Amino acid sequence: MKSLPFTITDAQARSGSGSISLTVLASTNPSGTGAATPSSVLPGDPSTLTVTVTPGTNPTSSGIAVTADLSSIGGAGIQQFFNDGTNGDATSGDNIFTYATTIPIGTSTGSKNLPFSISDAQARFGSGSITLTIQSPPPPADHVVISQLYGGGGNSGASFTNDFIELYNPTGVSFNITGWSVQYGSATGTSWTNNQSLVGSIGPGEYYLVSLASGGSVGSPLPVMPNVSGDINMSATAGKVALVNNSTPLSGACPLGSDPDIVDLVGYGATANCSEGLAKASAPSNSTALFRKANGAQDTNQNGADFVTATPSPRRTAPIAEVGPSVTATDPTTNDTNTPHDSSITINFSEPVDVVGAWYNINCANTGLHNDATVASSSGSKTYVITPNTNFQFGELCTVTINKDGVHLIGLVGIWTTFGQEI
């Protein structure tokens, strides 16, 4: 408040006085509050940095600009923030200035203060800082993991013609995964009939690629030759994939914890009825894949935290093993019970095969051999159905053996089944 005295005089030598009150409003500088969302991240994680600006007054700020020094998290020394709906900015023109960033792998850990400065066209300035904590990465998993999966193969807008599952070995030792399997269950399903056998080995730091079904003709062929090709058709957006250290189908909606043969499991999409940890991995799409963080090394058994979506990029560095066909599934399955006494036996092979001579042997505890049978093949000679001409007996245990010498380049498989009531 200013008081401006005045005097009045006239020609008759009289005078008067008074004062004029004038309030001069103080000018204030622009100021701001910084935030990071999330405020605690792992290297490789994204975080959205914001500065919420209070404009200067008297006069009101125009031409506000915000920059921050992101050099301590691997960014620019003078990084412009945005208030135009780009670079992660949610709303244009709301005085919230934004920069969305991803913390580079290798960024030093600990609490970071990222200084920011605000300027306006009235040559006033403000400053502050954004606090962001970089967490220490968890130790890599001590087992082979599912490192990437893509279920949109061939679909509308697809990147690639085929679904795929990629495995990674984050350990220092090699794993022989012959006889292991990747198994797929639909998001809300309770069975795991989609089962692909694996062959070969996966050395330290190597990626192993399983090419799977195509939902159409859209997209490019997979750019690298897979280790194994199968025909599981995974959902692009929600489902369950398990890496199992044998080929026996899993059972139940969520066998995690109860089945010690599960090496790794990913439930993705909100509707998946099983996942490591409560939170599912986020839903990928026809044009995005799920990637395990840290190039595949991070497995905290929290699917929601261990995976991110990104453009699919199948990797394969494990050598391709040259092997023959194998048995991928049977009906009845091993240790099946209550199989009809006049059951046929279905054998699914990994690829088309020829069978010759005494390629199978069916031997039952009470009724002996059942090798007098009708044999039919289907699915381009990938599936064989054996229908014995003599029925099995109720309650007896039978063993089916496939002779590798009768099936070209085949391994040996046994099926043990107990025949129960006719169904």
Ligand SMILES: [Ca+2]
């Ligand atoms: Ca904004």
Ligand SMILES: [Ca+2]
């Ligand atoms: Ca698919």
Ligand SMILES: [Ca+2]
């Ligand atoms: Ca896991």
